[in-house]
Amino acid sequence: MSGPDMLRRLEAIRRSMPETPVVKLADDTVDLYAKLEFSNPNGSSKDRSALWILKRAVERGDVTEGSTIVESSSGNFAISLASFCRSLGVDFIPVLDPNVNASTEAYLRQVCRRVEKVTERDASGGFLSTRLARVQQLRGELPDVYWPNQYANTDAVLAHYRLTGGEVCRAFRSIDYVFIGTSTGGTIAGLSQRVKETWPHARVVGVDAEGSAIFGGTPRTRHIPGLGSSITPPLFDHALIDDVVIVPERDTVRGCHELLRRHGLYAGGSTGTVYAAINRYFADHAGPRPTVLFLCADRGTGYADTIYNPRWVAEVFEEEPAADMVPA
Ligand SMILES: Cc1ncc(COP(=O)(O)O)c(C=O)c1O
CATH class of the missing domain: 3.40.50.1100 (Rossmann fold)
Known part of the structure; x- marks a missing residue:
């Protein structure tokens, strides 16, 4: 497209x-x-930010037909991105952690060709740093990755x-x-x-x-x-x-x-x-x-x-x- x-x-x-x-x-x-x-x-407030972030990324030329979108999310942002990326025919790889809801993970595994789930806690006891490290790794491994970076x-x-x-x-x-x-x-x-x-x-x-x-x-x-x-x-x-x-x-x-x-x-x-x-x-x-x-x-x-x-x-x-x- x-x-x-x-x-x-x-x-x-x-x-x-x-x-x-x-x-x-x-x-x-x-x-x-x-x-x-x-x-x-898609069931949450994250539809707002996912839609706008994608729109702006397409406008700037950061997301094109061949792009793969990679993002760290505890759930809702990934659900919204997965749905919108499907509509655009663009690949999306969510990076999740063990706190994700079971139904969210099941949905993402249905609609995304690949789902990444980190298991190790970071120094603070959470998973954010581990998830972000995995995102960086994927950016290095795959061509034409767009990382929405919802935290910034x-x-x-x-x-x-x-x-x-x-x-x-x-x-x-x-x-x-x-x-x-x-x-x-x-x-x-x-x-x-x-x-x-x-x-x-x-x-x-x-x-x-x-x-x-x-x-x-x-x-x-x-x-x-x-x-x-x-x-x-x-x-x-x-x-x-x-x-x-x-x-x-x-x-x-x-x-x-x-x-x-x-x-x-x-x-x-x-x-x-x-x-x-x-x-x-x-x-x-x-x-x-x-x-x-x-x-x-x-x-x-x-x-x-x-x-x-x-x-x-x-x-x-x-x-x-x-x-x-x-x-x-
Ligand atoms: C259910 C839910 N409520 C609130 C928030 C917080 O929104 P924001 O990331 O815009 O601060 C999130 C973020 O992931 C969320 O999933």
Whole structure:
């Protein structure tokens, strides 16, 4: 497929992507809204950055018919890239680690001719450095490799500024707080810029997993994919962040279960983390109800064997399954 044909295909995909819904959730203290990013065609917010990064790479001539795309991802970005690369007829090799959801890995093995999975932890106890080292190795081995480098690619910032941010600004008259989970920083950088440009009083709260180094914590072993990083990715230089909430993985699990039981929202780990952060942030709040927005970045389906499995929870956190986690 020629470059112009690829661009036409990507533009058709973009036009076919509906704006993701915003739902209001019952809450005692705030006017709480969830933007359902899991309604994107490939099930997560990563459709935004994957589409925009590919489009820009094709425009620059970095991706052509014969290219192979290689990227390190804990799951969602790889799913989006795999789908879009299929549409373009371009090869894609995801580099995964053992924290990847079983269903994500099964899907990627269906649609990609080759999947790489690292097994060794890096010095920080995570897998990021090992995954990136494998990416570099593949770049050396294969001809015409394009590496999107989602941890440093500013096209991801633009994607969330224009796509996610544009939709948020059309959906609300005003927002007081937006809570955003963090990993590469693409979402928080793009969305924070757009939200503050539109509503300068709005506060942006970054939410991260305990054991991540993004906001200065000591990196250590984490079990839930999605949020966190063992480095502070350079995209955070573009983010406008007022406050940070760090959430232990145990509270992520609780947040997911509470979202499901109270609101019927079956969401993934990063959403539970952000929901737990909002509950903690506003625990002592009194007075007027602020308008608070958060993103549901992916669905709970991929976490059925982990976060939503009481046995996994008991094993990982070395405790008996709590009553609120045993299926009703
Ligand atoms: C489920 C989920 N939520 C949130 C994020 C964080 O988004 P970002 O990488 O833009 O910081 C990710 C990133 O992989 C994710 O997979």
